[in-house]
Amino acid sequence: MTHFDYLNNDTICALSTAPGMAAIAVFRLSGSEAVAIALNIFSARSREFQQGRIVSHKAYLGSVYDKGELLDEVLLTVFKGPHSYTGEDVVEISCHGSVYVQQRLFSLVLEAGARPATAGEFTMRAFARQRLDLSQAEAVADLIASNSKSTHDLAIKQMRGGFSEKIAGLRQKLVDFASLIELELDFAEEDVEFADRKEFLQLIGEIKAEILSLSQSFQTGNVLKSGIPVAIIGRPNVGKSTLLNTLLNEEKAIVSEIPGTTRDAIEDTIVIGGYNFRFIDTAGLRQSDDLIENIGIERTYEKINQASIILYVCDLSSCNKELAEEMLDEFKSLMKDESKKFILIGNKIDQIKETPSHFSEMVDLETIFISAKRKENIQLVSDSLLRSVRESAAQADTIVSNARHYHALMKAGEAMEEVENGLLHNIPTDLIASDLRKALHHLGTITGQVYTNELLGNIFSKFCIGK
Ligand SMILES: Nc1nc2c(ncn2[C@@H]2O[C@H](COP(=O)(O)OP(=O)(O)OP(=O)(O)O)[C@@H](O)[C@H]2O)c(=O)[nH]1
Ligand SMILES: [Mg+2]
Structure with missing residues (x-):
């Protein structure tokens, strides 16, 4: 039984490896004439093959001739339907990856009766013959x-x-x-x-x-596919942009000693431990009379909403008890959203002799002490990000992406x-x-x-x- 009554009878062929020069190139044929076409252009060394006793799923060494002239030595494998990817007879030819050989071999196969496959046609046939269902076919493309x-x-x-x-x-x-x-x-x-x-x-x-x-x-x-959004937030001048640059290993955002340097959110994606993270540097949170800066601050709140993980950065060198308490209030109101993971970052450890006690007492939360500028303890930040993602990814057994x-x-x-x-x-x-x-x-x-x-x-x- 098939999904289509009109499943066409053509034998299709395509180069399955990437175009261009390579050590090896693989052509694939599928359809009722695949084996006949292969026999037409290929002469095997093996006697069993010559006598027509072709064993499925076995690689045969042999030569491809074009009008009597040796074109290449290739490996050819027949996959007899229905035990093949498409469910039809499939032939795979591995030739040397010269662009010239590829072109001539492709022409030979077409002359022998195959037609060029359209995009995804092998998988479409596999679906039509119920070798896989539609969501599995889509997963092949995703893979x-x-x-x-x-x-x-x-x-x-x-x-x-x-x-x-x-x-x-x-x-x-x-x-x-x-x-x-x-x-x-x-x-x-x-x-x-x-x-x-x-x-x-x-x-x-x-x-x-x-x-x-x-x-x-x-x-x-969706988040795993497009990058886990991590918002870097905090007061102006605490080193958010410096942290972004250090994480990305690139001078992406402008850093200066003037508070309010970053006006608009800046984003970039990198892979850490196999996961895509999308870091978002934001405008520092403060009361401001500057119209543009205020638009930036509003945007920061939007980014906080969209993020899965929040890195709240503090400047340890300027963090007195009063400020710490003020920040704590700000922080607590943000933390009401339990779907987000919060990590407190104490920055500029190079500027202080010892961790201010009011800081560590401030909030019962994972805190990492770093120097963004000197790239100290950045590894701890990456480790912590990875841990929290692994936790949430492990929770869901089936994830719709x-x-x-x-x-x-x-x-x-x-x-x-x-x-x-x-x-x-x-x-x-x-x-x-x-x-x-x-x-x-x-x-x-x-x-x-x-x-x-x-x-x-x-x-x-x-x-x-x-x-
Ligand atoms: N000593 C020291 N200075 C740092 C560190 N990280 C950042 N700075 C400095 O702090 C100043 C502000 O850094 P930025 O990264 O621009 O701070 P920001 O939080 O993005 O500031 P805004 O965009 O204005 O909100 C710059 O002069 C940085 O060089 C650090 O770990 N140690
Ligand atoms: Mg900045």
């Missing part, structure tokens, strides 16, 4: 695009299918109830109830809770809400059935049980050619 441990982890988990199973499980439970409801519609005149309303309400509650927790994980997923999945979950959640309301208010069964179908539809689009050609086109066109 190829991954550039850090966190994006890689997300992609691998999704590719493994844990998320797909969860969605399919939710959907199955609903399908069972939906069929009872549909049955009631068939017997509408007899006024029967096949579906136990109490059980149904309970199930809806469970599914809603599951959908909610999955959609909440999107924030984590794909915006399409998130929106489908939201829509499914809304439809479930309607179903629940309908049941509670004794709304006619046909209306409940219609909302139920909507919920099933939206869940189905995540894994591709429900799809449109437009949706598939959108997803696969973003793939590389050759995957």
Whole structure:
């Protein structure tokens, strides 16, 4: 069984490695003629291959000739369908990575009857032959695009299918109830109830809770993908911009001894321990009459809202007891938001002889003493950032990182809400059935049980050619 009745019969071919000169280049063919085309251009050393006894998943050494002229010595592997990536017969040819060899080999394969593959066409075929579902296919693209441990982890988990199973499980439970409801519609005149309303309400509650927790994980997923936002905040002149520059190892922000130097938020992303962090240097918090500075300060509060982690920087060399108490109030009001992690940074340790006691007594919170200017103890800051991210990433077992999945979950959640309301208010069964179908539809689009050609086109066109 396949997803498409129109799955075309062409044998496709593409260069699967990056274009350009390399040690080796890999061409891939898929389709009913893949083996015939390979036999046409390739002569193996092995007798079993010559006699047509080709063993699947075994690499054969041999030569490719173009009109009698030796083009290259290559390794060729046949993957007999359905035990291949696409589910069809697949042939992989590893040739030497000369651009000239690549071009001629590609022409040879096309002359022998293959056509160039379009972007993502191999994976599209794998989906069509149900070797993987849609969310797994998307994870393949995410895996190829991954550039850090966190994006890689997300992609691998999704590719493994844990998320797909969860969605399919939710959907199955609903399908069972939906069929009872549909049955009631068939017997509408007899006024029967096949579906136990109490059980149904309970199930809806469970599914809603599951959908909610999955959609909440999107924030984590999104953050892991685009960089964990870390806002560097504090009074003017405490060394926030210096800390940003030190963390980034680049003179990104202007540093000066004039308080109020930074007016606008400055951001940049770096990878620490496999996680993308997006550091945001902000305008120092203070009462000011300067219009522009005040706009900057307002922006600082916006950035605090968006951040997952806040580094609150103090200048130890100028921090007397009075100021420390004042800051404490400021700090406590910010800390009301429990979803954020706060780390107190005592900066300019090079300027003081000993840690002021009022500072360490100030607040019961993780505090790191550094010198941003002399790059002292910066490692402690990175370690602490990594620890807090690992904690939160470990909490969620399934993390939704794909915006399409998130929106489908939201829509499914809304439809479930309607179903629940309908049941509670004794709304006619046909209306409940219609909302139920909507919920099933939206869940189905995540894994591709429900799809449109437009949706598939959108997803696969973003793939590389050759995957
Ligand atoms: N001695 C010493 N000076 C530092 C340290 N960190 C920063 N400074 C100095 O403190 C001054 C202010 O640094 P900035 O990084 O511009 O401070 P800021 O918090 O970004 O200031 P605003 O943008 O005005 O809010 C500069 O003269 C820095 O060289 C440090 O660890 N030790
Ligand atoms: Mg600054």
